[in-house]
Amino acid sequence: MTPAAQKIAPLEEQGNGQIIYGLDIGGTKIEIGVFTDELQLIDSWRTPTPTTSYSEFVSTIINLINEANSRYEKKAIVGIGMPGIIDKNGLVKSANVPCSTGKNIIADLNDILNCSISIGNDCRLFALSESVGGAGEGYKRVYGAIIGTGAAGGFCIDGQLYNGRSGFAGEYGHLPVSAFLIDKYKLPLKTCGCGLIGCYEAYVSGPGLSWIYQHFGAQTTDTFHFVQRLNAGDEIAKATFNCYMDLLGASFASLILSYDPDIIVVGGGISKIDQVIESLPFYVNKHLFTGVECPLIKRAKYGDSSGVRGAAILRKQLSDS
Numbered sequence: 652m653t654p655a656a657q658k659i660a661p662l663e664e665q666g667n668g669q670i671i672y673g674l675d676i677g678g679t680k681i682e683i684g685v686f687t688d689e690l691q692l693i694d695s696w697r698t699p700t701p702t703t704s705y706s707e708f709v710s711t712i713i714n715l716i717n718e719a720n721s722r723y724e725k726k727a728i729v730g731i732g733m734p735g736i737i738d739k740n741g742l743v744k745s746a747n748v749p750c751s752t753g754k755n756i757i758a759d760l761n762d763i764l765n766c767s768i769s770i771g772n773d774c775r776l777f778a779l780s781e782s783v784g785g786a787g788e789g790y791k792r793v794y795g796a797i798i799g800t801g802a803a804g805g806f807c808i809d810g811q812l813y814n815g816r817s818g819f820a821g822e823y824g825h826l827p828v829s830a831f832l833i834d835k836y837k838l839p840l841k842t843c844g845c846g847l848i849g850c851y852e853a854y855v856s857g858p859g860l861s862w863i864y865q866h867f868g869a870q871t872t873d874t875f876h877f878v879q880r881l882n883a884g885d886e887i888a889k890a891t892f893n894c895y896m897d898l899l900g901a902s903f904a905s906l907i908l909s910y911d912p913d914i915i916v917v918g919g920g921i922s923k924i925d926q927v928i929e930s931l932p933f934y935v936n937k938h939l940f941t942g943v944e945c946p947l948i949k950r951a952k953y954g955d956s957s958g959v960r961g962a963a964i965l966r967k968q969l970s971d972s
């Protein structure tokens with residue numbers, strides 16, 4: 652059980668402060684977490700995500716908030732995290748929730764709900780969650796990197812997300828793979844989900860690891876099988892691991908040269924593989940020149956709870972400022 656999932660004292664014992672709802676919208680489910688003003692999780696539940704009908708999608712969010720309002724008779728503020736790009740005008744572009752693309756979710760929810768809402772990219776909110784009370788607590792510059800279905804992240808300074816001019820700062824997965832590594836492993840150039848060719852995400856995400864495993868001759872794309880074979884000393888698994896880690900290490904070296912963080916906090920499915928976490932500093936240092944060293948790398952503290960928690964922190968910070 653993650654710390655965020657631990658049940659705490661009933662709300663009536665938490666004082667009369669404001670409560671915060673954090674919503675984590677994924678391609679298959681929407682989770683709502685109810686937090687105290689001190690970011691303690693009181694309650695959470697989830698429901699399937701409607702991905703094709705926008706009106707159903709909006710009513711599902713409204714139903715979750717209304718349900719929370721009826722469970723907790725307090726005035727709440729709401730933060731939302733979701734995959735995809737939210738531009739500076741609030742318009743969403745999301746491959747995982749196609750019905751939301753081109754919509755202004757905040758404006759549409761505000762038309763119906765009388766509460767204050769903010770929205771952010773889920774991977775960036777993972778970084779924020781780990782920076783504030785998570786594995787990056789106590790460090791000034793925290794980079795949060797997800798390695799899972801995709802490869803994305805965000806950068807925080809003093810517990811605040813660094814957004815950059817357009818809100819995209821931290822997208823390490825869409826930096827181009829080193830030409831040296833493409834040549835070294837004779838890798839074909841893969842088209843990334845973003846439309847560009849040769850992005851790191853196509854190689855270092857979970858599907859990227861599966862692809863490399865097959866590229867080296869495995870008969871399966873199953874990453875669980877890969878880890879089993881790696882532990883057994885299988886040659887194909889070892890070659891896959893070396894190539895994968897070289898690519899992942901190079902991608903982290905690029906983000907280190909860009910952001911120079913004090914710590915990198917890693918989450919997502921691939922971060923659960925012990926060998927990846929343990930050997931990452933070695934592979935990162937291979938791609939850094941003399942005088943630059945890999946910073947501390949730690950596994951995420953909040954894991955799967957970081958979506959709702961990061962969304963709640965984003966909203967709380969706007970409210971506090």
Ligand SMILES: [Zn+2]
Pocket residue numbers: 824825843844845846847850852
């Ligand atoms: Zn890309």
